Amino acid sequence: MMSAVPVYWFLMLSAVLFALGVAGFLFRRNIITVFMSIELMLNAVNLSFVTFSYQLKQVNGHLFTFFVMVVAAAEAAVGLAIILTVFKNRSTLNIDEVNSLKN
Amino acid sequence: MILLALIAVLIGGGMVAAVAARWSAAAARWISLLALLADFGLGLSIWVRSAGAAGPWLVDADYAWLPQFGIRFHLAVDGLSLLLLMLTFFLGFVSVLASWSEITESVGFFHLSLLATLAGIAAVFLAVDLFLFYFAWELMLVPMYFLIAVWGHENRVYAAIKFFIFTQLSGLLMLVAILALYFFHHSTTGVYTFEYADLLGTALPPGTAMWLMAGFFVAFAVKLPVVPLHTWLPDAHTEAPTAGSVVLAGLLLKTGAYGMLRFVVPLFPDAAHKFAPVAIVLGVIGILYGAILAFGQTDLKRLVAYTSVSHLGFVLLGIFVGNALALQGALLTIICHGISTGALFVLVGSLQERIHTRELGRMGGLWATTPRLSGAALFFTLASLGLPGLGDFVGEFLVLLGTYRVSIPAAAIAACGVLAATLYGVRLVQRAFHGPNVHELRLADLAPREGLVVTLMAVALLWLGLYPRPVTATFQPAMDRVERVALK
């Protein structure tokens, strides 16, 4: 089924998703959206891993995906907790308003 | 072993003094004094025993330190470094006495800093491993910084930081040059070593030699100081406490001169030879510039500081003229300037302690109230401006003679510097000590302690002026070696 679509396309898709994630991280102002962008980047990488694994006929790449997913889940748990405390203290989720640290 | 002891006595003495100061400030002072006396004695014993010794080093002490880099803890003395060591201990002794009543805060830390500075200076004169030399060179900076910054006058923080940054920056350039030399030596001989004797005569491409020499030259030129790089000096000398000024003028500047003699000329003879005209011009500029600026100062300490710039111009001139006369003159100037300028700083310091100002305008007619202090000031001013019969005269005269053989214009202009020295010297004495006592100052004259200091220094200068033979005989072999390379 997969052979119908060239491997190259998956890689392109992964690169595009990663780039979208980077763009979202840089340009979005809502902290949750920024965080989602990071998740998007990680999942783009997962897609690459799976594609490469398929292309190389190895099982390793699939395994890496699981590692990444576990780590991403841990990161999400911690990240959301951090975002929550920030929200509790400042009642805002706009990243530009979180800027009290200065010289 | 004895060389190691020279440094250890100072550091140990400083530490004991720092601890002793918790109970009694006087104890700290006495301990420092004793440590310096002990070192002076050790130095004398080396001098006496080694008279007429053959070989490049009179005493040699070589220990392993970082074998993987070819770094050794290698100390050695020849006539040149021995004399400078004696000067170090003598002026150290003087500085302790001079700050006896001036320093009342953190006495322990003061003596620790002072003795650590002296230990660093002694290590600079002793080190014949280039890495160790750089190590000591940087090390003496820190306690000196504290000396200026903690016990100095109004603008001390600025002066101390300026001093530190100037010296560190130039020292780092020297480090690059040292490392480059080390790698060049390895590439030609296959041996990694920082040993001075081995690095002598390392074959270098001419262009590279010039760059490396420049690295060394800049480091020493900042210390000496050579004119465009001198701006830290008036600030540091003026703001430092008396002991700091004595050590700066008498010793720290001399490490620059020592570096030129020990490293710049012998390590890079060809490059130094090519560079000599530039250095001679810089020296002459320094002589005149220092003298002219000294004439314009109203702050007594600043005035003396600028005279140092002028006198050390003679030293630079002498070193790069490079013939026997000039080298001999340069070395005598190094020693005599240390004593005469040191004495002037001591006197200015004791004056400031009494009238709480260094402004010439606030003085005048002091002769009436403090004849001994004024007389001493007159004596050392005359010495400093080159009165025949005193040490400075011999030194500068020899430099001029040597220069005359190489370049008549340079000698002529430098001689003008001597004339200018007369002007600022006379102005100093006249404004401060002669004339009517307009401010109606009633001051205590020199105390016995101060009198002792001044007398010791005066005797030393007279001795150097009338019978410099023992001193010249001591540094002659070392100077001959420098001269041989310089004329090659």
Place this chain on the structure above:
Amino acid sequence: MPGNFATASDVIRFLPEIILAVMGTLLMILDPLLHRRSSNAFGHLSILALAGALGGAIYAYLNGGPAFGGMLMVDGFATFFGVLVIVAGILTILPSYRFLARQGAETSEYHALLLFSVAGQCLMVAANDLIMVFIGLEISSISSYILAGYLREDKRANEASLKYFLLGSFATAFFLYGVALIYGSTGTINLAGVNVVLSGPGAPSLVFVGVAAALMFVGLGFKVSAAPFQVWTPDVYQGAPTPISAFLSAGPKAAAFAVFLRIFTTAFAPIGHGWEPLVWASALLSMTIGNFAALQQSNIKRMLAYSSIAHAGYVLVALTARSEVGTAAAMFYLAAYAFMNIGAFAVVSHLSGKGERYQNIEDFSGLAQKQPLAAAMFSIFLLSLIGVPLTGGFFGKFYIFKAALESHLVWLTVLGLLNSAVAAYYYLRILVMMYMREPAEATEAVEPLSPGLRLALIVPAIGTLFLGIFPNWVLDFAGKSSVLLK
């Protein structure tokens, strides 16, 4: 790969990580049992755990070699950095006793997270394939994200934590994408395997590998706070609890550098000419930005943060040298840096007072009069950061610039040394404050040194001086361990 899940030698070589993870978990379990009675107990226990891990690391070294089918490599390099991060952990805990008590913070989670973070770093430095690096990196990072925001009520800490988390995960994603591309183009993630493929015939297209290396460089650049990826550092170091700032500047940074060194000098050694200019530029940029920005800071934690960027630049100089001498120089430097910087932050933590009110350089006025010991120790750390002889910082710099000159990086050396002279200025400013000013509000209010803090100052000071006078032992070990498997 062997059929067994783990052999005895695997377990031995994994000992430090096991000890730390188990003890970390134990601390969390013990929390309800011990909490009311003595909150210092968690500190004692975690020091015990770290001491155990230290022993474990040495035992693992004595039985060194690859573990888990080559995923880990317990060699001198790993042990050097392993010991370094464990010691950094211990030195972080010492000033934390007083700090946590003063802020009225919970102690069990703090120490558990610290142990997890150190475990992650131990894994990173021993990792021999890219996925292990990633997992170690994340264990270490996720724990430190929480630690940075440990004082939940403190707005500054929240913000530090958020920024650290967002930029840290962002960087991780870059690193991971680089790993994916390497995997795709070489078919392996084992470092030595990548090296073999890249240097063998039929190496994959340089563009692909180059992009991968660049992505990983970005990711690791963030972690070591190298310019131009340094923006998070000042905010995080300023906002995080001070002992944690100290920890971040020593442990995670050293571990990230270890990974950096291992990956770039083994896997990417064949394309060294490609990445050298990149690292060269980053080194120069880091030193310059770090030092010049530090000149303008009035908050001391921020200043130390910028200084840490500059110091990352010095280590990158060593990396640019691309030689074993360079690797050894970086190792030595990071060890010296850990001592002096943790020590410096410990003094800051001591002075900052409840709620970390006093963080300005002016607040150090007259410290020498009030507490000569603290001032003297701080002076040692600052002088070492400047790179004055008799301190570890001096030999560190000397060794790095020697390595750089040996690799003919003349300009980088000269510019780096000029940079380090600029740096002297802002460190000296603190010395001036301590020794030449009269005591001010902060120094008047300063508490007496507690035994923990006393140790936290004296131990790094001894370490700094030891490395400055007898660097032999560490130099030898670093030199021996810098020969990495290619």
